[in-house]
Amino acid sequence: MVAKKRVAAIVKINLPAGAATPAPPVGTALGPHGIQTMEFVKQYNAATESQRGQVIPVEVTIFEDRSFSFILKTPPTSELLKQAAGLDKGSATNRRELVGTVTRDQVEEIAKTKMPDLNAFDLESAMKQVVGTADSMGITVAE
Numbered sequence: 001m002v003a004k005k006r007v008a009a010i011v012k013i014n015l016p017a018g019a020a021t022p023a024p025p026v027g028t029a030l031g032p033h034g035i036q037t038m039e040f041v042k043q044y045n046a047a048t049e050s051q052r053g054q055v056i057p058v059e060v061t062i063f064e065d066r067s068f069s070f071i072l073k074t075p076p077t078s079e080l081l082k083q084a085a086g087l088d089k090g091s092a093t094n095r096r097e098l099v100g101t102v103t104r105d106q107v108e109e110i111a112k113t114k115m116p117d118l119n120a121f122d123l124e125s126a127m128k129q130v131v132g133t134a135d136s137m138g139i140t141v142a143e
Contacts, residue, residue: 005063009033014076017048017056034066047072055079074117077133080110091138099138107131107141 011029020026022037030037040060048056057073078090085100111118111126120126131141 005065005067007061008064009062011060011062012057013060014055014057015044015048017051017054018045019052020044020048030060030062030068033062035060035062035068040068040070044070051075054083074114077110077114077130078137080113081130081134081137081139084110085139087139090136093138095135095138097138098140101140101142102134103142107134 011033013025013029015026020041022041026041027037030040044058054075056075058070059073060068060070062068081102082088082090084102084106087100091097091099107127107130108123111120111123111130114130115123115126118126118129120129134141
């Protein structure tokens with residue numbers, strides 16, 4: 001019978017796909033838990049190599065024996081919206097300063113991509129969440 005490993009901590013970090021380094025934020029997040037940061041970085045970069053250029057959040061589960069496993073999440077909605085609108089960053093003063101526009105079809109694509117990580121039951125409510133994020137970034141949604 002195999003004993004179940006006990007979870008010591010769960011750490012969430014946003015990292016560039018295929019280009020993570022053991023420097024902060026990885027080292028500062030995983031170091032205190034005794035994780036081999038270089039080993040994590042190698043595994044993360046190998047798993048995200050195909051998505052290079054995007055930010056991929058990762059949820060690292062650290063066990064008491066200092067081993068770990070991780071789950072890759074979908075890119076943040078704000079990152080997907082910035083890519084769709086061709087922006088470097090959102091508006092500093094949302095609702096007053098509009099910085100870009102996305103189409104309804106782009107919002108639908110982003111909602112489909114984000115669906116596994118959103119707490120939405122259907123595509124329509126997922127799209128409303130994406131529109132809300134766009135609104136808070138100063139991005140308008142064209143009908």
